[in-house]
Amino acid sequence: MLQTTYIREHRDLILERYKKRNFDGEEIINQIIKLDDDRKSTQQALDAQLAEGNKLAKEIGQLFKEGKQQEAIAAKEQTKTLKESGVLLKEEQNKIAEELKGLLYQLPNVPNEIVPPGKSEDDNETIFEEGDIPVLHENAIPHWELAKKYNLIDFELGVKITGAGFPIYRGKGARLQRALINFFLDQATENGYEEVIPPLMVNEASAYGTGQLPDKEGQMYYMPEDNLYMIPTAEVPITNIYRDVILKENDFPIKNTGYTPCFRREAGSYGSDVRGLNRLHQFDKVEIIQIQHPDKSYETLDNMVEHVKGLLNKLELPYRVLKLCGGDLGFTAALTFDLEVYSTAQEKWLEVSSVSNFETFQANRLKCRYKDTGGKMQLVHTLNGSALALPRIMAALLENNQTEAGIKIPKALVAYTGFDIIN
């Protein structure tokens, strides 16, 4: 959520940047500014009334103390009309505040200057590529067939237990999955991230804090009985650690990592995109998040991308880094880099990580601030990234490393799997 004062001061810049998203915010922003004016004037009127009421109340108290009953009762009469108009003003005030909030929730984050304009993922910029696409033997098959052939993942059994999109990993498949999780966590820890194991369900306040609510209810599983949401990503519980927190300048940067399963309803998804591991309702992911000083957050964003690149290098997977265009940029992000690995048997790129700087957009909702050297409260910048999302990594590993003799495990993982080939 953008701050009202920021909107007032940077109206034109915001509107200009919104063009990168193909988002026309002019009307909303004009309304916001107008409503904010209303808010101020109503507040002033209300404050004046309350001040008058407070003054009278004090006088009445004084009169009672002095035993001047008559005068006190007379003064009480005065407060009546004051109270009535006060109630009206209060209602007005609430209504305005509500509307204002509703509008503020509709404004996406302001894209960074370097975000390329564009309509869809086709307009994303490839800024880096690494690794050669392997040439597979002629009997090469996609990962869902490999999973079956080597008894690594049972999709049908998952359907029986729960439903589509909840696979069961077994044997070396389960072991490989666990190996990846541990590998990713160890790598993050080596890079200075503190590991946390957060709750897998969050309350409403947390879902609002990172921007899942309002609007994205449909993406999350919800337990009405307890008013809790299953997390769609570890970003939600981990970033919310810093909700309502005031940091010191020397606390920066805060670095956390965490492994969690992620739950997504993915309503409306269909087709070849959901085949095998490509899109699931439950999947594993290791997330990295940082809370950073606004002056350093872009440097940090680069560091995080480098970290993820390092993981892919060690896994020896061919990958590319994309700078997302405005049209593909998430609602809450100011700048995002996606990392995609090449799935050789499917002959397509699969997104395995998304690394974003949210600047103050989340911090404003989270009320995560720090005192600057001048003693003023400032919002922090929040960042996060997948490092990494497991299923598509698994898919690419299985497909790209298949040989007539079996599936080879990259060297970096062997210490974690305990085997170097699946056959």
Place this chain on the structure above:
RNA sequence: GGAGAUGUGGCAGAGUGGUCGAUUGCGGUAGUCUUGAAAACUACUGUACUGCAAGGUACCGGGGGUUCGAAUCCCUCCAUCUCCGCCA
């Protein structure tokens, strides 16, 4: 799940209807003193909105209510603690 108790500023802990945004102690910041440090002393020390400013308003777990006036009374939700039940 049942019964009871509690929820105040960074922490501890006063405050049971009126001048309380809140006594006090600790902590923190600045200063005096000192060669330096400690100690002692002095001052300052919550957040947000609003105003050029002086100031005003709101906030004592959240929400609502009673009252001229609420941290203080009532309702409700949440959290914590104790006891009982259940249980990985």
